[in-house]
Amino acid sequence: MSPINFLFQISRPAKRAVSVSLDIFFVIFAFASALVLRHDSLTVVSETDSWLLLFLVLPVTIGAFIRLGLYRAVIRYIGPQAALSVVIGVAVSVLSLVLASFFFHIPVPRTVPFIYAAFLLIFVGGSRFFVRALAIQSRKRGKEKVVVYGAGSSGRQLATSLMHGQEYEPVAFVDDDQSLQGNFVMGRPVYAFDDLQGLLLDRTVRRVLLAMPSLSRSNRSKIISNLEPLSVEVLSIPGSADLVSGEARIDELREVAIEDLLGREPVEPKPQLMSANIFDKVVMVSGAGGSIGSELCRQIIKYKPKMLVLYELSEFALYSIDSELRRTIEKQKLEVVIKPIMGTVQRQNRVETVMRTFKVQTVYHAAAYKHVPLVEYNIVEGVRNNVFGTYYTAEAAVNAGVETFVLISTDKAVRPTNVMGTTKRIAELSLQGLAKRQSLTTFCMVRFGNVLGSSGSVVPLFREQIKKGGPITVTHKDIIRYFMTIPEASQLVIQAGAMAKGGDVFVLDMGDPVKISDLAVKMVHLMGLEVKDAANPNGDIEIKYTGLRPGEKLYEELLIGDSVEKTTHPRIMTANEVSLSWTDMFHLIDNLDEACHNFEIEKIQKLIKEAPTGYVPSSDLCDLVWKDRPPTKDSSNVIGLHSL
Structure with a gap:
């Protein structure tokens, strides 16, 4: 073990004793050196008067250093305050x-x-900063070199934190501010972006750390897009809101959020719309433990409902969101009553009893089966949950006197090529029919595309595949999808519900569509790797195209027809679409119920084809049970029990 490491590992009292002993020696040596240098003779040191002066000065000096807190300072972290203490202490000594x-x-x-x-300043102050320099140099060994993008206050705080840490060593800053370029910040040079590529090669830097928490998403997107071709891993510090609230530290580096790649600036929610159906009301969220349902709950409690009923089939999902919300309520001192209720939306009596018991006023219906291939493999359950689950919950809402019912729909309900999208479109039709049948409950539906980070989203899947070394699996090189963050989607759902008049179909502005293969390439590059393909056989991560899955299509749409109207919100539109009378809708539901009961998959497909959904299947029927069913003379009796 080196002396410097041994010194840092001894106890604090021992370190203070060493510091005091050295300072006593420095005072004696500085005083003697000053006399010898002035008189040009060693004999002056032996004079009694000289020792008397030293005897008087020494305790005053050490006492001043103690009083100024010089021995409480951690040498490896000393800064300007310690230097000022040394100067004041030396002044007192003189x-x-x-x-x-x-x-x-x-x-x-x-x-x-x-x-x-002069001697005392050099010995006392210089020794401390010399030890600090040795400590810094010692910490640099084995640390990974990084570049900090942003030389502002956040960048400087990050660099300071990293220098005192054990993992990264900031070697330079990059900043777009020309007044900073060419200068030094904290002893590190500041470069322009154009110099970054050379810097990465010369200094073997493989990571760039973004230190711009307050930058707008569009500007962050531009910077990230510029960094992406460099194939350097990009990490980011938490957002300014998390830093200010204390929920995150500046050195808690995170992978770049994919929403930063989209460059889409969220619109601030309108408080009057957010609170209209929530404030001081009893609100119920079905599917409360899912991706959208849980985020709806997080947004809802911010606007102070009287009570929030969490309705969820999955015990674990219900436990998770219930625990999280209770922690939030306790931390923020909110007066919201949480009621975690287990149950399925396929039991109208259960749903209605819950609504009547708690006097529910607003319902957000997020419970659904939404994974396209899985619903193709389980058609009856897809219809039961998405169509009848919505219908039963809506009927329960009417019977229980619910004021507003908002259905979370999907872009896959538009000209669907799969059962999942078709069942969601039929769910929309059932609500439109109920809106015509009665006026007590206001029904509406909100349609949007994929949300980032949701269950089954490609983003976490790609990230996991990259970390495992690939390959990344993409269904088709030309497939595109619309994306939105879960918080933004949830806020827009709540605001759209507040604008409903009855039977409305709201469509969210999802921005520009994203090509999934391009998204995969960007994610590879932003993790510091290269795509392996014919042009680059020595790359790191291969992208494999697996072909479209059952029911999947290349392009998603958000509207049927061209009859679209704007609303008072810039991100919310309303669509006028074909609907059914309640009589026709009830007839469709009754026939579907019988077909599901008798497990007549062909009849189910025929019924949903004949409904005004625009359903054109992209693949043959592939229900797993139906395909492998045993041969029988009477197919209606194969699995025809209500109890199943």
Whole structure:
């Protein structure tokens, strides 16, 4: 073990004892050196008067250093405050020397105090900063070199934190501010972006750390897009809101959020729309433990409902969101009552009893089966949950006197090529029919595309595949999808519900569509890797195209027809679409119920084809149970029990 490492590992009292002992030696040596240098003779040190002066000055000096907290400072982290303490302590020592010489009539040449001060500053202050430099140099060994993008206050705080840490060593800053370029910040050079590629090669830097928490998403997107072709791993510090609230530290580096790649600036929610159906009301969320349902709950409690009923089939999902919301309520001192209720939306009596018991006023229906291939493999359950689950919950809402019912729909309900999208479109039709049948409950549906980070989203899947070394699996090189963040989607759902008049189909502005293969390439590059393909056989991550899955299509749409109207919100539109009368809708539901009961998959497909959904299947029927069913003379009796 090196002496410097041994010194850092001894106890704090031992370190202070060493510091005091060294400072006593420095005072004696500085005083003696000043006398010898002034008189050009060693004999002056042996004079009694000299020792008397030293005896008077020494305790005053050490006492001043103690009083100024010099021995409480951690040497490896000392900064300007410690330097100021040294200067003040030296000034006190020199003043005590002058006063002792005057009152005790011990003559001292006028230049001695100045020489003594210079030596003491060098020995006491210089020794500490020398040890600090050794400590910094020691910490640099084995640390990964990084570049900090942003030389502002956040960048400087991050660099300071990293220098004191054990993992990263900031070697330079990059900043778009031309006044900073070419200068040094915290001893590190500041470069322009154009110099970054050379910097990455010269200094073997493989990571760039973004330190711009307050930058707008569009500007962050531009910077990330510029960094992406460099194939350097990009990490980011938490957002300014998390830093200010204390929920995150500046050195908690995170992978770049994919929403930053989209460059889409979220629109601030309108408080009057957010609170209209929530404030001081009893609100119920079905599917409360899912991706959208849980985020709806997080947004809802911000607007102070009287009660929030969490309705969820999955025990674990219900436990998770219930625990999270209770922690939030306790932390923020909110007066919201949480009721975690287990149950399925396929039991109208259960749903209605819950609504009546708690006097529910607003329902957000997020419970659904939404994975396209899985619903193709389980058609009956897809219809049961998405169509009848919505219908039963809506009927329960009417019977229980619910004021507003909002259905979370999907872009896959538009000209669907799969059962999942078709069942969601039929769910929309059932609500439109109920809106015509009665006026007590206001029904509406909100349609949008994929949300980032949801269950089954490609983003976490791609990230996991990259970390495992690939390959990344993409269904088709030309497939595109619309994306939105879960919080933004949830806020827009709540605001759209507040604008409903009855039977409305709201469509969210999803921005520009994203090509999934391009998204995969960007994610590879932003993790510091290269795509392996024919042009680059030595790359890191291969992208494999697996072909479209059952029911999947290349392009998603958000509207049927062109009859679209704007609303008072820039991100919410309303669509006028074909609907059914309640009589026709009830007839469709009744026939579907019988077909599901008798497990007649062909009849189910025929019924949903004949409904005004625009359903054109992209693949043959592939229900797993139906395909592998045993041969029988009477197919209606194969699995025809209501109890199943």
